[in-house]
Amino acid sequence: MSTARPLEGLGVVITRPLPLAESVAAELAAAGARPIVFPTLEIHPVQSDPALDAALALLPRADLAIFVSANAVERGMEAVRARGGWPKGVPVAAVGEFTARALRNSGFKEVISPAERFDSEALLGLPALQAVDGRNIIIFRGQGGRERLKEGLEARGARVTYAECYRRERPKADPKPLLEAWGRGEVDVIGVLSAETLENFVEMIGPEGRAKLAATALVVPHEAIAAHPDAKRFGRVILSPPGAEGLSKALAQYRTKR
Numbered sequence: 001m002s003t004a005r006p007l008e009g010l011g012v013v014i015t016r017p018l019p020l021a022e023s024v025a026a027e028l029a030a031a032g033a034r035p036i037v038f039p040t041l042e043i044h045p046v047q048s049d050p051a052l053d054a055a056l057a058l059l060p061r062a063d064l065a066i067f068v069s070a071n072a073v074e075r076g077m078e079a080v081r082a083r084g085g086w087p088k089g090v091p092v093a094a095v096g097e098f099t100a101r102a103l104r105n106s107g108f109k110e111v112i113s114p115a116e117r118f119d120s121e122a123l124l125g126l127p128a129l130q131a132v133d134g135r136n137i138i139i140f141r142g143q144g145g146r147e148r149l150k151e152g153l154e155a156r157g158a159r160v161t162y163a164e165c166y167r168r169e170r171p172k173a174d175p176k177p178l179l180e181a182w183g184r185g186e187v188d189v190i191g192v193l194s195a196e197t198l199e200n201f202v203e204m205i206g207p208e209g210r211a212k213l214a215a216t217a218l219v220v221p222h223e224a225i226a227a228h229p230d231a232k233r234f235g236r237v238i239l240s241p242p243g244a245e246g247l248s249k250a251l252a253q254y255r256t257k258r
Helices: 020-030 050-061 070-082 097-105 120-124 148-155 176-183 195-204 206-210 229-233 243-257
Strands: 011-014 034-037 042-045 064-067 092-094 136-142 159-169 189-191 217-220 236-239
Touching: 011 020, 020 034, 020 243, 042 070, 050 070, 050 136, 050 159, 064 070, 064 097, 070 097, 070 136, 070 159, 092 097, 097 243, 120 148, 136 148, 148 159, 176 206, 189 243, 195 206, 195 229, 217 243, 236 243
Parallel strands: 011 034, 011 189, 064 092, 064 136, 136 159, 189 217, 217 236
Antiparallel strands: 042 159
16 A cells, blocks of 8 residues: 555545535545545525524624634635624634634634644633633534533633524435445445434435445544444444544554554
8 A cells, every 4th residue: 555545445435514525535535545425414504594693793892703613614704704704803713623724714814723632622621712701702603503612611701602604404315326336345434523414324324324334434533423322333433533634544544454
């Protein structure tokens, strides 16, 4: 196996929403993998929502804006630009490497983000989020989701408002091409980012696909996803370090040891 193409021949199913899935697929293909894009989430913008309008009206007076995902950056910045643009002097923070990268690509030079363990708990552990008593913080996210970040900040005295700028839906995709590739032995690893994408994947592939999981590996970025009941259907669960580099490293290690 060439060190320049450490994923040579590895079939990896990418379940992230478009277009992020295509970006990851291109990176993995450059390392020699055979990526299969099979999104198990669709992201739709929130239209004409009074709660979102109210949250964005507070943005100029916010002490910090937190984005929980790259989708939150994309949809949140669309909503902000439609209302006149980002207010000067409001700093931003990110949960996850992809989120921080999306913010930098949107023009933010400084992004508060943990260097390791890219989750809400790691962000809450940063010095910049300790002394927040009386601070106004806006969290850009999709409708619903975990409450850990908001609860942690409110416990420290912050006033937290959600800017819910997108909604998630399970796609109505035909799994037949994926199942056919699986039957030809072209699927080695399934990659998921969240419990929701895992649950959707298991549902979308149907009984035929679920019968193949015991002979397939699952790669996830967090212990909580690895402990999910649906993860136990797989023959092996691989915990990936954060970010795109972490995913490639985990896949390369699996490729050499399988």
